[in-house]
Amino acid sequence: xxxxxxxxxxxxxxxxxxxxxxxxxxxxxxxxxxxxxxxxxxxxxxxxxxxxxxxxxxxxxxxxxxxxxxxxxxxxxxxxxxxxxxxxxxxxxxxxxxxxxxxxxxxxxxxxxxxxxxxxxxxx
Numbered sequence: 280x281x282x283x284x285x286x287x288x289x290x291x292x293x294x295x296x297x298x299x300x301x302x303x304x305x306x307x308x309x310x311x312x313x314x315x316x317x318x319x320x321x322x323x324x325x326x327x328x329x330x331x332x333x334x335x336x337x338x339x340x341x342x343x344x345x346x347x348x349x350x351x352x353x354x355x356x357x358x359x360x361x362x363x364x365x366x367x368x369x370x371x372x373x374x375x376x377x378x379x380x381x382x383x384x385x386x387x388x389x390x391x392x393x394x395x396x397x398x399x400x401x402x403x
Contacts, residue, residue: 282309286388292333294344299335301346304328305388314369323403324367325385327351327392349392353385357397 285306292301307327314320331347354368382399383390392398 280311283307284309284386284388294333294335294346297333297335297337299333301331301333303331307386307388312367320369322354322367322369324355324365325353325400325403326365327385351385351392351398353383353398353400354403355397 283306285304287302287304289300289302292299294301305327306329307325310324310326311321312324327350329347329349330345333344333346335342335344352365356366356368382401383392384401386402
């Protein structure tokens with residue numbers, strides 16, 4: 280089961296001389312995961328996805344321009360952020376590279392993760 284919570288906001292904006300709409304999204308996807316081969320070990324993994332797009336009309340039609348797309352995952356190993364896969368951290372595992380960012384409540388959508396930093400979750 281996956282639980283999702285988030286928000287979408289839109290506002291009038293100008294970008295490079297064009298008038299359009301800036302749409303910002305931030306959503307948390309919460310997954311219950313088990314350690315492979317160990318069904319007795321369960322943890323939650325919280326993936327936050329934030330995007331920003333600029334939508335405008337020009338002579339060819341409607342254009343959607345992706346301005347930003349970020350993701351953070353917690354609790355996950357910090358030294359695998361550039362890989363396409365998520366590597367959850369389970370209690371009792373040997374830790375890799377430690378967190379470098381400030382602790383965050385992953386459920387609080389008003390808290391922005393620090394770009395390029397791996398943070399500790401204040402609650403799971």
